[in-house]
Amino acid sequence: MENLKQELKNFIVTHLNLEEMTAADIQDDDPLFGDGLGLDSIDALELIVMLEKEYNIKVRDPEKGKAIFQSVNSLAEFVQAQAE
Amino acid sequence: MSFEIIASGSFNNTSLEANGQVLASAAEGCSPKEFLREVYKDMSIDYVKFHKMDLLCKIGVVLSDALIRELSLDQKEALEEMAVVLNNSTSSLHSDVKHQASVEEGQSSPAIFVYTLPNIVVGEICIKHKIYGENLFLVSDAPATELLSDYAASLFATGKAKQCMVGWVDALDDKWSASLAIIQEGSTENSINSLEGIFSEAQGVLNN
C-alpha cells in the first residue's frame, strides 16, 4: 500500500504538472481539492485519465471522482479495491 | 483616431523588454525552455496555475504581467474594463499538435484539450488580473495592424472600452514572438496614429 501511495503521489505531480512540488510535499490525507493542493475540475478529469493510463481503471462518472480523489489515501484504497 | 501608449513590450525566446527596458536576456547557450523558467522566477510571477498553462498562455501571461505591473494605481483600477484584443498566426497549433498526437495514441488529455483554442490566452490574462472587458482573438499570417487599430479605435469611440491591451502572441514548439501594448485614446503630442510601431518585432513562428 505504501508503494502504491508513493507511486500515486509521483503520478499526481507528473500528470498535473505540479512543477513547484514533489511527491514528498503531498501528505497521505491532505485534501487534494479545495484548499489542500488547490486542484480544480480539469485536474480531476486529468486524474481520471491517469487512472486509465497507469492502472487500466476506467471511471465513467466524473461525479464519482470527487469521493475517489479526496486524498491520496482514498485514491490508493480505490486503486487497491479495483485490483482485487 | 490617435492612441496613447500607456505601456508596451515584447518577448521572444532571447529577450523580454518592457517600456524600453530589457528585463531579461537569455544567456549564451540557454535553451528557450530554460529562459522561460528563469524569466518566470526572476519576475517573481508566483502563480500556481502558470505550470498548467500551455506555451502560448505562458508567453501571454509573462508579457502582460510585465506591462500591468508598471501601471499607475489609477490605471490598475481601470483594468476591470480593459479590452483584450490579441492576434497570432498559428492559432493554438502548439497545443493542437500535442492533442492530435494523444488522440492518435487512443488517449486524450483534458488539460491539453482545453488549450486547443487560441483565445484561452485572453482568458488566462483576464483571470489573473480580474479583467471583465471586451475580448477578441484574430488569426492572420502577419499582424493585422490596420484591423486591430480600427477595432481598438471603435471600442474607444463607442465607449465599449477606455483602455485596450492589444498585440501579437505567437508560440510554437520552442519559438515565440509576442508584442503587446496597453493603449487608450490619445490627444497629446506623443500620441501615435498607427499601431505599426508596436508590431515591429512581432513575427509568425511557423517555419521561422
Next chain:
Amino acid sequence: MGRSVTFIGAENIISPLGTTAEENYSKVLAGQSGIQEGRFLDRDGDLMPASTFPEKQSIHKLLKSCIEGSLAGLNREEFDNGRTLFILSSTKGDIEKLKDRDLPAASLQQLADQMGELVGAGKSITVSQACISGVLAMIMAHDLVVAGKYDSVLVAGSDLVSEFVHAGFHSLFAISGKPCRPYDKDRNGVSLGEAAASVVISKNASTFKSEPLDFLGGTSSNDANHISGPSRTGEGLVRSVTKTLKNSGLTSADIDFINAHGTATTFNDEMESIAFDRMEMNTTPLISLKGYFGHTLGAAGIIETAISLQSLRTNSVPVNIGYTEEGTSKTLNIVTDTLEKPLKRFLKTASGFGGCNASCIIQQHEL
C-alpha cells in the same frame, strides 16, 4: 450614446437539415432535428449521436457553397464597391490536416483568404474565440461598418465534427449519449454538430435583394473566473447583456425573445439561468437551437442568428427541442409551443471556453 444601426441579411445555412436558410427554418419549425443516433464512435467504442452530413465534408467546399448562397442574396453592383471585408468564424478550421502533419494546410488564414477571394473582399481575417466566434465576428463587422472602415462585411462560420474535437469533448465528459436537451432536468451534455452559415452586414439596405433586418451591434465580456468552467454567477454574460442593452438604448422589456447558448451541459445552462435571472429576464421567451443543429462551435453564432432572422421574417419562434421539464435553479421561459405573433427584436447570446461571453440585438427593419 446614440444607437448605431447596420443592416443584416442575405443569411444562408448549409446543415444536415438543408441547403438554404429557408429550408433549414421550415424543418426546424416542423420539429425536425439534424441530430441522429450513431454518427461517430467515441473513445470508449460507443456510438454517439451528432448532427453530421451523411458524407464526410470538406470545410472549404461547405463554406464555398454557403457563401455563394449569401452572395446570391446581394445586389452585387452595390456590394462589390471595393470596401468589403470577409470575416471567417471558426475554432479549428481544417484541423484534419494535422493527421497528415500538414501544418500550413491547417492554417485558418489560408481558409479565410480563399473564401475572401470568392467574396471579392479587400481583406480577410479569422475570428477564433471558441463558441462565441460567430457572434463576436458579427459584432466586429458591425463596429467596423459603423466606424466607416468598410461598407459591407460578409461573415461566414464553420466547423466540422472531427475526431480531434469529439475526443477532446469526450475527455471532458461533455458529450451526451442521447440527442442533447438544453435546459432540461435530464440534460447531460452536448451533441456535436457541423454546418456552415453566413450573413452579410452592410451600411446600406440596398445591398440586399430581400429586405434586411436592423443590427444594433453588441458587446463581449470575460468572466475572469476559469478557462473551461462557466462563472457560477454568470458574471460575464450579465455584463455583456447589460452593456448591449445600454448601448442600444433598450431595456430587457424591449426584447421579444432570447436566442441563448444552451449547450445542454449541466453547468452552462445553469449559468445562463442565473445570469438571466439576475437581469430579470425569467419571463422573456427563450430558446436554444442546439437541439436542432447540435453545437456547431465556430458556426454556432451565425447559424443560430440566421434562424432567428427567419423568425423575424416570419413572426414565429420555434420550440426549444429536447426540453420537457425545468432543469435549472432559476426559472426561464423556455418556448415549448411554437410562438406565432408579431415580433420586433431578439437578443442573441453566446458563451465559450476561455470565459468569454457575447451578446447582440437584431430587430425588424425600421423604415
